[in-house]
Amino acid sequence: MKIRNALTAATVLTLATFGAAQAQDWPSGNVDYIIPFGPGGESDITARLQQPYFAEKFGQQLVVSYQPGGGGAVGWSQLNGMAADGSVIMGVNLPHIALQPQQGDVGYQTDDIAVVHMFHYTPDAILVSADSEFQTLEDLIAHAKENPRRVIFSGSGKGTANHLAQVALDKLAGIETTYVPFQGTGASVTALLGNQVTAQWGYTTVAAQQGEAVRMLAVAMEERHAAFPDVPTFRELGYDLVGGAYRGVAVPKDASEEVKQAVADAIAAINADPDFQKQMSDGGFALSNIAYGPDMDAFMADRVAAYTEAAKSAGVIE
Incomplete structure (x- = not known):
């Protein structure tokens, strides 16, 4: 028994040493960065912004590829079958990974996704056309x-x-409005500019892209967006609404703790770069720095609960 315990301890020590060395050497080569959507969307745009900073800081390339389908579900359902040595990372989105498994069998559960860093979000915002009466x-x-x-x-x-x-603002403001879902932000913007709707529930990125063609009435941030200092937050106006579409990076669940931490640290290092911060702000994005560990666990639990409640109110899930 003593010999067996000694062997077990030695094995654990060897594996831990190997894992630490593996993480210390990471990245030892190019890293495949899979976006589970098609090219051109905001997940793709931000991954492309990260690429040169990763190369500069770590001497390797982030090789972006796409695996679209099912609103991201095709990629996320296959993530845990991929190499778990840090050579593959994948973009993740909220509320997608929180709600998709509750809507049906999509091949994964939220807890299956090992999110190591949430590095930004596109804040929700209400926009009207420039000639709107509002x-x-x-x-x-x-x-x-x-x-x-x-x-x-x-x-x-x-x-x-x-x-x-x-759904959240209707409840907070005591109003009833009508929401028309379109196939993506681009189509939603087209409807706004074509005067097919009163206003758009969009993102700050829409204002950055459309410029003077639109007017942003409020943003769902804790503080005003640096690129739009004249636009108030919902909280300033009396509505406790903060959030948007969160994006981050995940690795296969079987990756070692050391690899998970190394990937999280790399994304955080890019987020800390002033030039990257400016590019993201100019594009209408908002940085977040929610890293692997207790902070991520608490963030995910909070977001899943909030999204689930809102989705039930919206009739998206039962």
């Missing part, structure tokens, strides 16, 4: 109170961050 959020809410369900919002799909934000 100058402020208060104007729009007052109109909604007088005209139940006649204020029509476009948004990027059913059960998305936009949709859940609409």
